[in-house]
Structure formats: C-alpha cells, structure tokens
Amino acid sequence: MEIKTVAVIGAGTMGSGIAQVAAQAGYNVILIMENLQGQIPEKDLPRLQAEYCVRGIAPIGGSLDRLIKRGLIQEADKKAILGRIKGTVNMNEAKAAQLVIESVTETLELKSSIFKDLDAICPPETILASNTSTLPISAISSSIKRKDRVIGIHFMNPVPVMKGVEVILSTFTSQDTADTSKNFVKSLDKEPCEAKDHAGFIVSRLLDVLINEAVQCVMDGNKPEEVDKAMKLCCNFPIGPLELCDLVGADVVLHGLETMENEFGERLKAVPLLKSQVRSGALGRKTGKGFYDYAPRQ
Ligand SMILES: NC(=O)c1ccc[n+]([C@@H]2O[C@H](COP(=O)([O-])OP(=O)(O)OC[C@H]3O[C@@H](n4cnc5c(N)ncnc54)[C@H](O)[C@@H]3O)[C@@H](O)[C@H]2O)c1
Numbered sequence: 001m002e003i004k005t006v007a008v009i010g011a012g013t014m015g016s017g018i019a020q021v022a023a024q025a026g027y028n029v030i031l032i033m034e035n036l037q038g039q040i041p042e043k044d045l046p047r048l049q050a051e052y053c054v055r056g057i058a059p060i061g062g063s064l065d066r067l068i069k070r071g072l073i074q075e076a077d078k079k080a081i082l083g084r085i086k087g088t089v090n091m092n093e094a095k096a097a098q099l100v101i102e103s104v105t106e107t108l109e110l111k112s113s114i115f116k117d118l119d120a121i122c123p124p125e126t127i128l129a130s131n132t133s134t135l136p137i138s139a140i141s142s143s144i145k146r147k148d149r150v151i152g153i154h155f156m157n158p159v160p161v162m163k164g165v166e167v168i169l170s171t172f173t174s175q176d177t178a179d180t181s182k183n184f185v186k187s188l189d190k191e192p193c194e195a196k197d198h199a200g201f202i203v204s205r206l207l208d209v210l211i212n213e214a215v216q217c218v219m220d221g222n223k224p225e226e227v228d229k230a231m232k233l234c235c236n237f238p239i240g241p242l243e244l245c246d247l248v249g250a251d252v253v254l255h256g257l258e259t260m261e262n263e264f265g266e267r268l269k270a271v272p273l274l275k276s277q278v279r280s281g282a283l284g285r286k287t288g289k290g291f292y293d294y295a296p297r298q
Pocket residue numbers: 009010011012013014015032033034035103104105106107110114131132133134154155156157248
C-alpha cells in the first residue's frame with residue numbers, strides 16, 4: 001500500500017514534530033488537534049477550529065524558520081511544507097489517510113478510546129500507529145478489530161533532529177504493516193529500530209531506569225550536578241540523566257516507571273524522591289523547577 005496522506009492525532013510537542021517531518025518528506029498531513037465534532041455546538045466549530053489551528057501549526061512555522069536561518073530550507077519550502085499540513089478538530093478526517101499516528105497524552109484509556117474510534121472511521125487497510133513511549137501496543141489496541149494493521153512508531157524528542165525511531169511489533173502486527181511502517185520511517189530520512197511489545201520497549205525502559213537510579217544517587221547524598229557531570233565526562237553522555245529528567249518531565253518518567261513496574265514488578269519501582277518531585281510540582285523545565293532551577297532571572 002502506498003502512503004500518500006498521514007493523519008497525526010495530537011498537536012503537542014511530539015505530534016507537531018511528526019507532522020512537520022512528514023510534510024517535509026512530501027506527505028499530505030492531516031493534523032487532528034482535538035476531536036470536537038459532536039462535542040460542541042455546530043456554530044462554534046469554525047471559530048474553535050481556527051483557534052486550534054493557529055496554536056497547533058505555529059510551532060511548526062517556528063521550527064521551519066530555524067531551518068531557514070540555518071540555510072537548510074528556503075522561504076518557499078516553508079510555504080510548501082505548511083501548505084501540505086491541514087489542521088482540523090474533526091477526527092473523521094482521518095479516513096483520508098493511509099497511515100494514522102496517534103500522539104496524544106500518555107494515558108491508556110484515552111489512547112484505547114481513540115484507537116476504537118479510528119477503527120470505525122478508517123478504511124480497513126489503514127495502518128493505525130501509536131507514538132506511545134511506554135504503553136504496550138497490544139494494550140492500546142486490545143478492543144479493536146484490525147490488530148494486524150496496528151504498530152508502534154515511537155519518535156524521539158525533538159522529532160526533526162533525532163535519527164532513530166523505535167518500531168514496535170505486537171504479536172498480531174502483519175509483516176506488510178511492519179515493512180510499510182519501516183519504509184515510511186526511512187522515507188523521513190530516519191532509521192527504524194525494531195523493538196518487542198513490552199512496556200517501555202527498548203529506549204524508555206533503559207532511559208527511565210537510568211534516570212531512576214540517578215535520582216537514587218541524589219537520595220544517597222550526591223549533588224545532581226556531580227551525577228550529571230560524572231555521566232557526561234566519564235561515560236561520554238551528551239546530557240546528564242537528571243538534566244534529561246528535567247527535559248522530559250519527572251511526571252512522564254514516573255508514569256513510564258509505573259507502567260513498567262506493572263509489567264516487570266518491583267525491580268522497576270520509582271524511587272521516593274522521584275515521586276515527591278512530581279507531588280510537589282518540580283517536574284523540570286516545564287514548571288521552571290526540577291533538579292535544577294529554570295525560573296527566569298528577575
Ligand atoms: N515528550 C517526549 O519527550 C516524548 C517522546 C517520545 C514519545 N512521546 C509520547 O508522545 C505522546 C505525546 O506526548 P507529548 O510530549 O507530545 O505530549 P503533549 O502533552 O505535548 O501533547 C499531547 C497532545 O494531545 C492532545 N490531545 C489530547 N486528547 C486529544 C484528542 N482526543 N484528540 C486529539 N488530540 C488530543 C493534547 O491537546 C496535546 O496537545 C505520548 O504518548 C508520549 O508518551 C513523548
């Protein structure tokens with residue numbers, strides 16, 4: 001099956017990055033920012049649609065501007081790329097796509113219900129993919145019919161920069177779905193890395209464990225800056241594990257560990273300091289405070 005149109009559900013950090021790289025590679029993109037169809041009065045739809053589109057597509061424009069500044073694309077390319085992205089708040093528009101990539105908030109209930117809706121909306125041959133970081137693909141797709149057309153396509157942050165993409169096959173994923181998805185990843189000038197369908201796959205499983213142990217090092221009396229310095233200078237890490245926790249968000253790391261503890265048991269239990277960071281709202285860069293202080297200087 002030839003992929004011409006890709007629908008991306010969720011226009012957050014990851015969804016807008018995925019929409020951008022797909023449009024840059026020449027695909028038509030339908031960016032579904034919310035599903036408001038039938039949820040609000042019909043008369044309010046056009047206004048909300050316009051508001052969501054400005055909010056959802058503006059970051060892509062900003063990212064393309066940075067590429068122009070670096071001389072990697074021209075102003076005309078930006079116009080053409082943005083011209084291939086259609087924003088909408090109507091999930092039914094996913095029916096025009098041959099590949100749908102769900103990239104909404106990391107909750108099993110939300111993702112499962114979106115997959116159920118997509119199963120009803122999209123033609124049977126459409127591939128339904130999730131960008132989940134940790135949730136097993138088989139759990140997200142447990143109640144849908146086309147299990148052979150379901151796969152994990154897990155992009156890394158920031159999407160336009162990172163070369164590797166995990167491709168997660170469930171027991172039901174067909175060879176054709178796997179091949180088509182891997183070829184799609186390659187067409188974005190990225191490299192697919194195949195992973196088994198266990199919570200956390202390969203990347204989140206190893207990274208979240210490393211971050212958790214780094215937080216334990218802080219509980220044992222080590223300074224965060226010394227933990228990060230040691231890993232950068234002694235192990236050649238490009239970023240320290242606590243800096244990475246602040247970048248990803250302590251809540252996201254905790255959620256990943258809880259999903260993995262569910263699957264693998266006690267050995268992947270989050271340490272108490274990580275839980276208290278989340279409870280106190282010290283989530284990292286997004287709240288201005290994590291293991292480091294990001295508050296703007298007065
Ligand atoms: N942030 C990362 O570093 C990272 C890396 C790899 C994968 N992921 C995964 O990507 C997914 C999205 O993460 P994110 O960081 O972009 O989150 P985010 O909070 O930035 O974005 C999530 C988006 O989903 C939207 N959304 C919620 N319900 C929706 C619905 N019913 N229809 C359409 N949109 C809806 C929200 O409005 C929001 O814009 C998660 O599964 C996460 O685990 C995140």
